[in-house]
Amino acid sequence: MKRVIIIGGGVAGMQTALRLAAQGVEPVIVEKEAELGGKLRGWYVLFPSFTPAAEVLTDLRRRVHERNIEVLLNAEVKGFTAGGVLLADGRMLPCDSVVVASGFTLFDAAIKEEYGYGIYDNVLTTVDLERMFNEGRVAKADGSRPKRIAFLHCVGSRDEKVCQQHCSRVCCITGVKQAMEMKRLFPDADVFNFYMDIRMFGPGYEEMYREAQQKYNIHFVRGRISEASPTIDGRVQIKAEDTLTGRPLRMSVDMLVLIVGMRANDDNAAFAAGAGLRQSASGFLAPRDLFLGNVRSGVEGIFYAGTVTAPKNIGESINEGIAAADAAAEYLGA
Ligand SMILES: Cc1cc2nc3c(=O)[nH]c(=O)nc-3n(C[C@H](O)[C@H](O)[C@H](O)COP(=O)(O)OP(=O)(O)OC[C@H]3O[C@@H](n4cnc5c(N)ncnc54)[C@H](O)[C@@H]3O)c2cc1C
Ligand code: SF4
Secondary structure, X not given: OOEEEEEOOOHHHHHHHHHHHHOOOEEEEEOOOOOOOHHHHHOOEEOOOOEEHHHHHHHHHHHHHHOOOEEEOOOOEEEEEOOEEEEOOOOEEEOOEEEEOOOOEEOOHHHOHHHOOOOOOOEEEHHHHHHHHHHOOOOOOOOOOOOEEEEEEEEOOOEHHHOEOOOOOOHHHHHHHHHHHHHHHOOXXXXXXXXXXXXXXXXXXXXXXXXXXXXXXXXXXXXXXXEEXXXXXXXXXXXXXXXXXXXXXXXXXXXXXXXEOEEOXXXXXXXXXXXXXXXXXXXXXXXXXXXXXXXXXXXXXEEEOHHHOOOOOHHHHHHHHHHHHHHHHHHHOO
């Protein structure tokens, strides 16, 4: 039986494995973490339907388990060709084809020093907020209820200063979803989303954005926060410009949530150099072409699934798992 190694056990990697197994090909998932699931392990409820992330994860994991798919955990891939994968511990795993589903890296908000992440209390990221939702403990650092909350879009995306020119696509809708969740928890709080542009590309997203304004009374301000600083009473003062009215704006908030973007994995450079792959300007692995070959790498026997090639939502990543498995099966003559 032909053997395909899937690098990464996030949603894209798990779906790739399930589809390959259904086609009589032997998939092996190689995952560097101790569990399958990728970033979804950190999310609470998902846009646009508020479905618990755990529900999607449990379903995929259960099916991987039921199909007896081989999974190597705590196994980091250092390099590969279509014929084999090299692990960090020096083991070489032979195979007939490889699907790269190693996903993305979250932008480190501390790099944008002007917002004080990791320095001031009550400056957090969307990822921190997902963790708080999961723990059932959303509060200011001193345990009190926030009365005014600001979200800042495009942190570490569309920003040449930090070499991240691309739009991360899913963060506008994440900011809308989290703003709504905050209003549900704290109905009396004022919630502001500071944005450069609002990008609602998916089904149901625009409707959610409207609901956020009309039903939840969330304020969307077109403008960028230039800096944040702490106040003596433990709040965060933000300076911004409302670019629609042209007026400068200064406001104290109880929580500032930085909506961090998706960036390319650092591994991609070594992967590309080792296997003869191409990277796009933003560092993601570049598909053979964007129309007829977006799960193909351009190198025989190497395929891509999910966010390793660009920011995507879960549905898109899962669909690419199916497409990549089909392309690999076709290549192997399965
Ligand atoms: C804050 C935030 C909230 C989001 N919320 C939603 C939402 O509500 N709804 C939605 O549709 N989308 C959401 N998304 C997008 C969603 O997270 C992605 O679409 C999804 O995680 C992509 O899955 P993936 O399998 O491509 O990558 P990942 O989830 O990144 O999984 C990749 C896997 O590969 C592993 N890996 C990486 N490198 C190696 C290596 N060298 N060797 C072995 N294993 C490796 C990783 O450990 C990881 O398990 C959100 C994104 C963000 C940033
Ligand atoms: S999706 Fe929205 S917040 Fe994210 S980078 Fe694009 S414009 Fe900015």
